[in-house]
Amino acid sequence: DRCRVTILHFNDVYNIEERPNTEPVGGAARFATAMGKYRDQNPLVFFSGDCLNPSMMSSITKGKQMVPILNSLKVKAAVYGNHDFDFGVDELEDVTMETKFPWLMSNVIDTLTDKPLADGLEKTVITWGTKKIGLIGLVEEEWLVTLATVDKDDLKYLDYVEEGRRLAKELKEEGVDLVIALTHMRWPNDVRLAEQVEEIDLILGGHDHDYDVKKVNGKYIVKSGTEFRNFTKVEVDFIGPKYEISTMKIEVTSAYREDVEMKKIVEEFTSLMSDKTATTLGRIESELDGRFATVRTQESALGNFLTDVMVAATQADLAILNSGTLRSDSVHSAGDFTIKDLLTILPLIDPLVVLEATGTQIIQALENGVSQYPKTEGRFPQVSGIMFGFDPEGPPGSRVDPNSVKVDGEYLVPEKVYRVCTKAYIARGKDGYDVFKDCKPLTDPDEGPILSTVIQNHFTAVDIVKGLKPCRSGHHQSLIHVASVAK
Ligand SMILES: [Zn+2]
Incomplete structure (x- = not known):
């Protein structure tokens, strides 16, 4: 009973255009081509937050350009980042209604609704072949209490270790084969999560923009860079009830041609900017x-x-x-x-x-x-x-x-x-x-x-x-x- 699940992970994307003259140039169009190389492996694409702001384009679109881009990249699940709240909860919910995947928010409750903030999901399960992958989305208190558009008194923050453990346990009891935490927090908090929660198998993080992969307490923590310049291919090889994980960094250099469909989306929004x-x-x-x-x-x-x-x-x-x-x-x-x-x-x-x-x-x-x-x-x-x-x-x-x-x-x-x-x-x-x-x-x-x-x-x-x-x-x-x- 062997099977391999391929995951593609990225986080913190702000500008959809590539940067000129500095490799890796990134940009959504080349990024789409680079990810497309793994299409035959039917990969699970996960995003760890921060896409709606800041950029010059977002000050005009309020981040709406990211909707067709994330949908076209076939994102399967995401966690909210701090900048996704920059234009307020209403604007964020408008965006998440248009994206074709769930956004997770497992440890922040909106006390006005008694539900996870911005209508996020507490957890979700994705079936891939015979395997079930459970996902939760965890954030840190540090950025949450500084959001300009949300009054911290309207929020109930739950410690990500406590809540992560509770939800990961639930998922394991429901028969999930692998629990992944999508996180938007600084490195020390991700390390604490890895050290303290045995039930989480893999942490795919954001918020930090430098590419890095660490193994803590036997589990990988992956941060995949920024700006469509990098992503990570994570391979999970299941052998019976056990699994082995390996990671590979992919750099989106100008050696990748631009994806035609994605380039159309980018150009549509760059021309919209001048009208708006x-x-x-x-x-x-x-x-x-x-x-x-x-x-x-x-x-x-x-x-x-x-x-x-x-x-x-x-x-x-x-x-x-x-x-x-x-x-x-x-x-x-x-x-x-x-x-x-x-x-x-x-x-x-x-x-x-x-x-x-x-x-x-x-x-x-x-x-x-x-x-x-x-x-x-x-x-x-x-x-x-x-x-x-x-x-x-x-x-x-x-x-x-x-x-x-x-x-x-x-x-x-x-x-x-x-x-x-x-x-x-x-x-x-x-x-x-x-x-x-x-x-x-x-x-x-x-x-x-x-x-x-x-x-x-x-x-x-x-x-x-x-x-x-x-x-x-x-x-x-x-x-x-x-x-x-x-x-
Ligand atoms: Zn962030």
């Missing part, structure tokens, strides 16, 4: 001045708007954004605010991060921000939740009057710890904001919400609150607090 940029996101009541001469020297309506949304989306005490982030260098008139406006102002994928900073550190950051004034330097800060005055004539480093600084209407306390939202780039100490390198990040800078995405979600949330758009799931991004609008 005229789409209106919402209305703005007053003009937003994004000229460098304005945003790099003074408080501005545009800077206030963006940073107010940053505070609202992350529930931080205040936000500091370097004005160099704002790229449009033009005035956006009142009225319709389009995707083109948004992408002209924020063309880059800028993840946000929340840091713990003391009052003293915040003043140091502001000092850096105004140190180059009146030069129109990109470090000049746009802020929300905080007010301050500075003396432009003072020596750089001593321009901010500490007695002028207020957070949420209260004078800044030097030794008090505040939650500061900024972008990951600034948190890494760039643009002279070295002080933030010493601050403890409360959220993962690599996986934070994307600035342009939270701005888009703000307009969606406004429509929901105004009753212009229904919200089936009950989850949406928080709106700007009245106090910060009034400043």
Whole structure:
């Protein structure tokens, strides 16, 4: 009684186009050809999450391009990743209704429905010949509690070890031959899962983008890279009730030709992008001045708007954004605010991060921000939740009057710890904001919400609150607090 089950695994795909000039070039079209080589083995294709965002295309499509792509790759099951929630639970459910395979979410309960979050499945069983393969989908708490579009108080998180063990046991009792955990978590959590749950036979993970395979406690943990550049062929050879597993890394280089059907899908969406940029996101009541001469020297309506949304989306005490982030260098008139406006102002994928900073550190950051004034330097800060005055004539480093600084209407306390939202780039100490390198990040800078995405979600949330758009799931991004609008 021998049989071989072939599994093809991938995770974390964002751009469907290939990257030029760097091997492996990846891209969905060559990826399809590379996977197609194993078609005669009738492979089980599994995906470990993160596909709907971030990419320039997704800021226009909200990730819809991934539906025909995942369907065409014949994915059999997937687990949700953090970025799949970037546009909210409603948008995610719209996508999963269109995909022809189940999405798993075994250890997060939506307390508004008492079911797994985003209508995920707790477990599923796939029959392959005489073999039954059981699947569960496990995620870590770390990214779950930082989602901008889901309030963590609406979630019940169950430990992936406890829940993984319970479900894997159930599956084994139901006669499943192999239990696979699709996971979206960092390496140490996958290792803990492998060490502590005997009933799981194989872990196919995501979230980490570096390709790696490890054997822990006698079982394989596989992470298959990113961006359609790599995938893993896993062969499970059953010999009676026992099995042997081997893995092989496949690199999607330009040596693979582009699959014709998949290339059509990619081209359809790249051409759609240019048409869609005229789409209106919402209305703005007053003009937003994004000229460098304005945003790099003074408080501005545009800077206030963006940073107010940053505070609202992350529930931080205040936000500091370097004005160099704002790229449009033009005035956006009142009225319709389009995707083109948004992408002209924020063309880059800028993840946000929340840091713990003391009052003293915040003043140091502001000092850096105004140190180059009146030069129109990109470090000049746009802020929300905080007010301050500075003396432009003072020596750089001593321009901010500490007695002028207020957070949420209260004078800044030097030794008090505040939650500061900024972008990951600034948190890494760039643009002279070295002080933030010493601050403890409360959220993962690599996986934070994307600035342009939270701005888009703000307009969606406004429509929901105004009753212009229904919200089936009950989850949406928080709106700007009245106090910060009034400043
Ligand atoms: Zn991820």
